[in-house]
Structures are given as C-alpha cells and as structure tokens.
Amino acid sequence: MSAPPRHAFYETDEKVTLSIFEKNVDPDKLEIKFEPHKFSYKHGETVLVLDPLRAAIDTAGSDYTVGKVKVEVRLAKTIAGRWGTLVSESDAEVPAPIAAPVSQPVQEAPKKPRKNWDGITTNLLSSEKEKTTNEDPNAGGDAALNGFFQQIYGNADEDTRRAMMKSFVESGGTALSTNWDEVKRAPVPVRPPEGQEYKKWL
Incomplete structure (x- = not known):
C-alpha cells in the first residue's frame, strides 16, 4: 500500500x-x-x-x-466542542472533546434614570399665566392683534379712521397712525422693521 x-x-x-x-x-x-x-x-x-x-x-x-x-x-x-486534533493519542481511552469556552454573562451597569424633558417643558408652560389682550396686545397671535386694531378702529372718529387707513395702505402695512393732521399732508413712507427689507410684490 x-x-x-x-x-x-x-x-x-x-x-x-x-x-x-x-x-x-x-x-x-x-x-x-x-x-x-x-x-x-x-x-x-x-x-x-x-x-x-x-x-x-x-x-x-x-x-x-x-x-x-x-x-x-x-x-x-455527538458532543459540541473543539477537538484540536483528529485522533486520540491513546487507544486505551478516548478523551472527551475540548469543550467550547462558556461565555460568562456580562452584568450591565445600572442605567441612570432619564430626565423627562417633555414633562418638564409641559410643567413650565402650564405654570405661565396666559396674558389677555388688555395686558398685552400681542397676546394670542395675529387674531388677537387684529381684534385689538378693530376695537380701536370701531371706537375711533372719522379722522382717526382715515388716518389709520391711509397710513396702513401707503406704508404697505409697515406703519399705522391715528393722527390725521400728521398723515394727510404727504404719503406715508414704508418703514420695515430694523434689519428687514421691504419688497413690493407685483
């Protein structure tokens, strides 16, 4: 052979x-x-x-x-594990396979409690008292602001109404005056807020 x-x-x-x-x-x-x-x-x-x-x-x-x-x-x-070699060194005893190392469970560190930022924000917002339009004309957004101007316009005399309309239209909505003697003499110029530029849309 x-x-x-x-x-x-x-x-x-x-x-x-x-x-x-x-x-x-x-x-x-x-x-x-x-x-x-x-x-x-x-x-x-x-x-x-x-x-x-x-x-x-x-x-x-x-x-x-x-x-x-x-x-x-x-x-x-028949038994899971690594042999290392194909044959045993002795006929007298066939050794058991080399067992695969058993991994020890890793103990996780305790997790720190997470802050509930949503809850904190909700509590802060709910603790603030909502202002009325009498305390702050800007309270309530555009709807409240429009209501505030409508109240002034409704209680104003004819000259005041004309002053409000003329100043608002001629300034492109950037100025509002209630003094007719002041605005009747000349067109009201556009006065955009500081840092902004006024653009006329065609």
Missing part, C-alpha cells in the same frame, strides 16, 4: 470538515466507512484510517462529496 494521502481539516463546534487531496477519484471504487470512533478511507491503493477519533461522531449525520482534486468529508460531532 502507498503512503496515506495528503489531508487537512478545520472544525466548528458541531462538525469536522476533512479534505483528502486525491485527484480524479472514481466514486464507484471509493470506500468510506463511518464508525462512532473510527473513520476509514480506501480508494485503490490509497488508504487513510483515523482510529481512534478524538471524540465520538454521529455516523448517520456524517457524509462526504467527491470533487476533481479532493474528497471532502464531514464528520458530525
């Missing part, structure tokens, strides 16, 4: 994958035998026997495939 064929293996916790490098293997002439603690490979004069295996295998779950340059054998482990 010739020397055993060149072979190599890699493993996971569940199986060992053994590659036997032999070209153009005839599947009909190949003899592979799986036993609980032994693996046999024979193709013509080429023989490879692994006895005893490092640990027991599941013979029903083990299989192989024949390729052009190698035969790939998959040995299913």
Whole structure:
C-alpha cells in the first residue's frame, strides 16, 4: 500500500470538515466507512484510517462529496466542542472533546434614570399665566392683534379712521397712525422693521 494521502481539516463546534487531496477519484471504487470512533478511507491503493477519533461522531449525520482534486468529508460531532486534533493519542481511552469556552454573562451597569424633558417643558408652560389682550396686545397671535386694531378702529372718529387707513395702505402695512393732521399732508413712507427689507410684490 502507498503512503496515506495528503489531508487537512478545520472544525466548528458541531462538525469536522476533512479534505483528502486525491485527484480524479472514481466514486464507484471509493470506500468510506463511518464508525462512532473510527473513520476509514480506501480508494485503490490509497488508504487513510483515523482510529481512534478524538471524540465520538454521529455516523448517520456524517457524509462526504467527491470533487476533481479532493474528497471532502464531514464528520458530525455527538458532543459540541473543539477537538484540536483528529485522533486520540491513546487507544486505551478516548478523551472527551475540548469543550467550547462558556461565555460568562456580562452584568450591565445600572442605567441612570432619564430626565423627562417633555414633562418638564409641559410643567413650565402650564405654570405661565396666559396674558389677555388688555395686558398685552400681542397676546394670542395675529387674531388677537387684529381684534385689538378693530376695537380701536370701531371706537375711533372719522379722522382717526382715515388716518389709520391711509397710513396702513401707503406704508404697505409697515406703519399705522391715528393722527390725521400728521398723515394727510404727504404719503406715508414704508418703514420695515430694523434689519428687514421691504419688497413690493407685483
């Protein structure tokens, strides 16, 4: 018989994958035998026997495939873990597989309580007393402001109304005067707020 064929293996916790490098293997002439603690490979004069295996295998779950340059054998482990080697050093006792390290649960540091910013904002807003239009003409937004101006306009005399209309229209809404003697002499200029530019839309 010739020397055993060149072979190599890699493993996971569940199986060992053994590659036997032999070209153009005839599947009909190949003899592979799986036993609980032994693996046999024979193709013509080429023989490879692994006895005893490092640990027991599941013979029903083990299989192989024949390729052009190698035969790939998959040995299913009966106990999860790493072998390190294919065969045991002694026939007297087949050692148990090297158990995979058990990861210790990592104890999480206690989480700091998160601030409820939404609740804080709600409390601050609810604690502020809402101002009336009598206390602040700007309270309530545009609707309240319009109501404030309507109140002035409704209680004003004819000259005051004319002054309000003329100043508002001619200034493009940037000025409002109640003094008719002041605004009747000339057109009211546009007076945009500081830092802003007035644009006339066509």
